[in-house]
Amino acid sequence: MRIFDPHIHMTSRTTDDYRAMADAGVEALVEPAFWLGQPRTSVETFVDYFDGLLGWEPFRASQFGISHHCAIALNPKEANDPRLKGVMDLLPRYLVKDRVVAVGETGYDSMTPLEDEILARHLELAVEHGLPALVHTPHRDKAVGTKRTLDVVRESGIDPGMVVLDHLNELSVPMVAESGCWMAFSVYPDTKMTEERMVSILKEFGTDRMMVNSAADWGHSDALKTLKTGQAMLAAGFDDKDVEKVLWSNPVDFYGQSGRLELNNAEVAEEYDGNSIKRGGS
Ligand SMILES: [Zn+2]
Numbered sequence: 566m567r568i569f570d571p572h573i574h575m576t577s578r579t580t581d582d583y584r585a586m587a588d589a590g591v592e593a594l595v596e597p598a599f600w601l602g603q604p605r606t607s608v609e610t611f612v613d614y615f616d617g618l619l620g621w622e623p624f625r626a627s628q629f630g631i632s633h634h635c636a637i638a639l640n641p642k643e644a645n646d647p648r649l650k651g652v653m654d655l656l657p658r659y660l661v662k663d664r665v666v667a668v669g670e671t672g673y674d675s676m677t678p679l680e681d682e683i684l685a686r687h688l689e690l691a692v693e694h695g696l697p698a699l700v701h702t703p704h705r706d707k708a709v710g711t712k713r714t715l716d717v718v719r720e721s722g723i724d725p726g727m728v729v730l731d732h733l734n735e736l737s738v739p740m741v742a743e744s745g746c747w748m749a750f751s752v753y754p755d756t757k758m759t760e761e762r763m764v765s766i767l768k769e770f771g772t773d774r775m776m777v778n779s780a781a782d783w784g785h786s787d788a789l790k791t792l793k794t795g796q797a798m799l800a801a802g803f804d805d806k807d808v809e810k811v812l813w814s815n816p817v818d819f820y821g822q823s824g825r826l827e828l829n830n831a832e833v834a835e836e837y838d839g840n841s842i843k844r845g846g847s
Contacts, residue, residue, distance in 0.1 A: 566792060568586075568792060568813060569817060570788075570791050570816075571595050571777075572699065572779075574597070575625070580625070583628070585788065587629040589789050589791075593826075594632070596636070597635065597699050598635065598636060608649060611652045615655070619635065622635070632827055636670060636699050637668065638671045639653055640670060641674035644674070644679060644683040660690060660696060664825060666696070666826060668688075668697075671688075671700055684717050697822050699731060700730050702731065704732065707732075726746075728747065729746065731749040732751050734757070734758060742770055747776060749776040751779070752790035753785075761797060763797070776811065778791065794811075
């Protein structure tokens with residue numbers, strides 16, 4: 566099974582996870598910028614974080630033959646902290662770089678007016694940079710939050726084919742299917758979505774514009790949920806082609822719209838010099 570995990574926070578994972586993922590067939594991934602558990606208190610700390618997503622983390626991944634890409638944004642949880650407003654001004658500097666394949670993750674956490682403004686600005690940045698956008702849907706009031714997210718996507722004028730809404734469930738998937746946006750599902754051990762429920766959704770809605778991720782982070786999560794969903798699909802009667810489409814071709818098609826996917830790693834492992842990766846882009 567060839568796997569592209571389109572949403573996983575590798576900064577929180579160990580090399581054992583990288584090894585297990587490589588053994589499971591994970592060849593590529595996207596790590597969206599997110600929070601770090603402990604709230605950050607200044608803009609400068611985001612510079613170090615974003616640099617890590619572009620420097621050290623791709624190097625770690627490349628040691629296991631995995632191609633690492635990232636999405637850059639001010640995450641929805643921290644978007645409400647007035648001390649971090651300046652992070653929005655940092656984004657254009659990063660959105661032009663190689664291996665930044667999307668703006669994200671953005672979206673709603675508590676659906677505050679400030680989150681409205683910041684989500685709209687992220688979508689504007691995606692349009693300006695010709696990048697896809699990864700939009701997180703809130704865990705509370707999922708249906709209301711998803712509807713409001715789709716309204717903001719429509720108002721922004723971005724091509725819905727350049728937008729993926731993540732953390733969907735049975736309630737939110739019909740309206741996203743209708744919108745033309747891509748649909749993503751975070752399969753988790755206890756919360757969000759299980760592989761069995763995921764298989765039922767794929768049976769009902771088909772495999773077009775569908776992506777499955779492990780979203781693995783600091784909470785109880787499992788970096789192999791992509792593999793386990795593929796296995797559940799096969800057990801339920803889907804064939805290898807369906808699995809390849811959901812776990813590989815769909816993420817490649819979606820993030821490929823950035824023009825920046827690099828699915829061969831050898832270069833990164835050789836070039837990392839301990840501070841930065843010597844490569845193109847600014
Ligand atoms: Zn995430």
